[in-house]
Each structure stands twice: as structure tokens, then as C-alpha cells.
Amino acid sequence: QVHLVESGGGVVQAGGSLRLSCVSSKRTGSNNAMGWFRQAPGKEREFVAGIDWRGGGTKTADSVKGRFTISRDNTKNTVSLQMNSLIPEDTAVYYCAQGRRSIASEVASEYAYWGQGTQVTVSS
Numbered sequence: 755q756v757h758l759v760e761s762g763g764g765v766v767q768a769g770g771s772l773r774l775s776c777v778s779s780k781r782t783g784s785n786n787a788m789g790w791f792r793q794a795p796g797k798e799r800e801f802v803a804g805i806d807w808r809g810g811g812t813k814t815a816d817s818v819k820g821r822f823t824i825s826r827d828n829t830k831n832t833v834s835l836q837m838n839s840l841i842p843e844d845t846a847v848y849y850c851a852q853g854r855r856s857i858a859s860e861v862a863s864e865y866a867y868w869g870q871g872t873q874v875t876v877s878s
Contacts, residue, residue: 756780756867758850763872766840770876774835776850776869787853788826788833789865792846792874802848803835804858813858818844840876847871 757779766772774790789804803824804813812824821840826833833850851865859865 756852758852758867758869760848760850760869760872763848763874765875765877768841768876768878770840771836771838772840772874774837774848774850774872774874776833778831778833778852780831785856787856787858788824789851789853789858790824790833790835791849791851791862791865792844793849793871794846797846799849799862801860801862804853804860805833806858807853807856811858813860815860837874840874842876842878845874845876847873 758776760776762774785807787806790802791799792802793799802815803822805824805826809826821838823836849871850869852867854864854866
């Protein structure tokens with residue numbers, strides 16, 4: 755069993771930045787990709803960004819491309835999401851997830867373990 759704990763959420767004004775972090779209870783290497791998803795009220799969970807287990811390959815949703823950056827540090831069992839130029843549409847609960855495979859996927863079912871989520875609210 756893998757436990758993932760997110761932190762770094764909060765309330766920020768539009769145009770501001772936040773950095774989310776996710777700590778895994780087990781070595782985040784283990785050949786597993788990591789990802790971030792988000793879910794806004796009344797909407798389905800959507801992919802935000804993913805990173806391959808070596809960190810060399812990343813995927814980013816078009817809606818956040820150029821504003822959000824995913825990174826990982828396997829020596830610290832962490833994966834991070836740097837969010838810049840935030841807009842009100844980014845308001846959601848953000849979830850960290852560990853993939854079933856080594857290559858990042860945009861599909862939620864390709865992720866086996868999920869954190870509890872951290873709230874991000876962007877005010878206009």
C-alpha cells in the first residue's frame with residue numbers, strides 16, 4: 755500500500771502562484787510515473803500533468819500548458835506542481851497519484867494510488 759499526502763494548497767489571487775507537493779510513503783521511484791489531477795465542483799476529475807519515473811518525460815494538459823510545471827525528486831519521494839499565472843478556472847481540489855506504469859498517462863485509470871487532495875482557490 756502506498757500513501758500519498760499533498761500539501762501547498764490555499765487561496766491566491768488571480769495571477770499568483772502556488773507550489774503543490776506530494777510525499778509518498780514509499781520510494782517514488784519504483785519505476786512508477788506520477789501525476790496530478792484536479793476536480794472542480796460539479797465537474798469530472800481531469801488530468802493536469804504527469805511525469806515519467808525517471809523524470810525525463812512529462813505531459814501537461816493544454817489548459818495549463820506554459821503555466822504549470824511538474825517535477826519530481828525520487829531521493830525525497832516527492833513530486834511537485836509549480837502553478838503560475840493562476841486563473842479562477844484553476845480552482846479545484848488537486849490530487850496526486852502514482853501510476854501503474856513507468857510512463858506518464860493522461861488517463862485516471864492508469865493510476866493506482868491517490869492522495870486525499872488539497873484545495874486550491876483562485877479569486878478574481
